[in-house]
Amino acid sequence: MRPTTEAELAQTIAAAQGPLRIRGGGTRDVGRPVAGDILETGGLSGITLYEPGALTMVAQAGTPLAEIKAALDAENQRLAFEPGDWRGLLGTDGRPTIGGVIAANVSGPRRIQVGAARDFMLGVRFVDGAGNIIKNGGRVMKNVTGYDLVKLLCGSWGTLGVLTEVSFKVLPNSGATGVLLCEGLGDADAVRALSKALGSPYEVTGAAHLQKGMDGAPVTMIRLEGSEASVAYRTDALRTLLADIGDFTIETEPEHTAAGWRYIRDVEPFHDRDGDVWRVSVKPGDAPGVVAQVKGAEAVYDWGGGLIWMLVPERQKAETIRSAVEGVGGHATLFRASEETRKSVPVFQPQPAALARIESDLRAKFDPRSILNAGLMG
């Protein structure tokens, strides 16, 4: 099923006799395996409105991300939340869509400074599980008119409604990039360096640590963006500030810096490697301790340590990881694993009873027949 208008999409859902699998570009195969007929959103495509002077774009949900990036490039603007491309990590192909980015709240390294995809969302139109067309928010920067269903839909993985149109804020490109690099730091020192950098006034837009960098040694990376003069000033200042933790070098070659952050953003270290991948969210200071509790794990720390991508031997017990996370507060998602494993283990972190009740009641309101990506977030 591949409707080409919102009305047609609404009719399709209203007339559906059984469960549906919602699919944008089909590149983000995460969650419990879902049964049902495939409902594609790719037929709803195209940028509806783009006002560079107002930093706003409105696009149909099935619009390829590449088309959006091209339009933004032409005006020297960007999706500042830096959504990752997960094809390499998940072994999928297809073309990522903006609707998929929003449904999964995909946010890259710059999230630490500018916010996640959800923070850039201004409005949505969607079809709920009964076939009703619903809009929320709009296309202006500040809007508190009624409840914020925009955020509720963002990151709900198609389980509450099928997005048909999204409007979001964009930002200007930032000119120059400078990256501070340090090899050989242990996890705890690295996170300490990242915290110190993020607690400085120098506006860090990326803070990551790889246990194994491109050449196998641990590498810690800190990114600064802005005008050339400003980046030069701040990288210097930060280098001095961090001298007691490690000797940082400075990289400003655009191709190298872009490749380095793409490496983090798309979790390239775990491409084409055996093992399950977990995505863990904790407060940065707790991250090294959590990783240390998981035997055989290799970690990529992003967001100053607040986001851990963890490669573990296949079928590493989910309880080990979840209990380590629960001990400090946070959550863990089994991001990449065989279908078999994803059927046998809760993929998303099980919620405490009171929150589980709220979530299941919300699902019952928005999708009373339980036909939209049913069970995906289980």
Next chain:
Amino acid sequence: MEMPAPRPERLAKKETLITRLREVLPEDAVIHHEAELRAYECDALSAYRCPPMAAVLPSSTQEVSHILRICHDLGIPVVPRGAGTSLAGGALPTADSVILGVARMNAVLDTDYDNRVIRVQSGRTNLSVTGAVEEDGFFYAPDPSSQLACAISGNIAMNSGGAHCLKYGVTTNNLLGVTMVEMDGTVVEIGGAHLDAAGYDLLGLICGSEGQLGVVTEATLRILPKPEGARPVLMAFDSNEVAGACVSDIIKAGVLPVAIEFMDRPCIRACEDFAKAGYPDCEALLIVEVEGSEAEIDEQLGLIKQIARNHDPLELREAKDADEAGRIWLGRKSAFGAMGQINDYMCLDGTIPVSSLPHVLKRISEMSKDYGLGVANVFHAGDGNMHPLILYNANTPGDLEKCEAFGADILKLCVEVGGCLTGEHGVGIEKRDLMWHQYEAADMEAQMAVKDVFDPAWLLNPAKVFPLDASETRRATAVAAE
């Protein structure tokens, strides 16, 4: 503006209610004498007043839970209140409701600079959150004009913004976790010190829900390192259109100031008379502020001034020191006070696409002539959040009604050009009846279905946000269930 009539069966339960509340609260936390209840009859939208049946001032999450459980069992509506600074009537009670004020819960529970978060009780004032961390070089970013008085609980309820949200975002972008009590007394923890909460974005849903989904008692907030420095530049133009075009060009050029504030002639004049800030005599003023080191500020302001010069400004004034910076901000910051001195006024809060600024300002000035009421504009131009102040005389019969009609027309205009009714103040009762202009029945139904999940009996702040005709069935069913 109407509120639902108090229900006799609720009023009849007053004695039982007070008795039960006193069983779980200290004596001074239960207020029920008529004279004392006057303090809770209104918020900053003081045109509407009604004392509640009782007011309670809990000191802990546990006490909040007891209170809500009791009110839930008795079928008594609860109106949560932070500091009572809402301009939208968010904390206006009805005669058959209980005001639950969180003002006594104002402690800092934990400060964590390594992870850049602070945990506070929700009654703490906005400015005192920054106050708790500024000596160590940090601040809490959302800065509503009422920040000296307003509480974090109210900021969360209304998703408050401020002058600097162009760069730092509003409350929802700076909130990481809450402890919240549901209407039936259940205590839930959502999110925490980590950046993304698990599951659905319930934090995003709660932030801005105007106290209708639960009572937030504690919050984990993101704190940020203070910038090295900040400096404003003031620009004067001879028309609103040109000033509007300048705003758009600054944004397009890729410099992202922390604030772009706009004032029109009536506002400039009033501020000048009041604060003597030394503003030039002109049609429109912009105050643009950037942050960074001295050299970075010079560089950014250089670019911004270059853009401004393309629009033939009457004056460009850059602050040379802190004193001059203070004077540039002085008039803007005293704008509401200045207007209040010369007139009664109503402050609106619609948001429009920045590109519609000149058109909307022109229409407002035309409408001002039609209604025979003055209007002054002062607002956050960078994000299109307008604050037209409509001037009226409360002692002239019919003036308030005329003012409200004028205000409604301005907000409808905001929606017409692709904007919304409220950018940061909230719907409350003030914009409640205009919601039909923004949303269709299905849109409204989806939002009300969310309230059904959190508060099936519709007891939490029930007469707000949704037009009374839209919520009538739900509120009536709640009574039948008692």
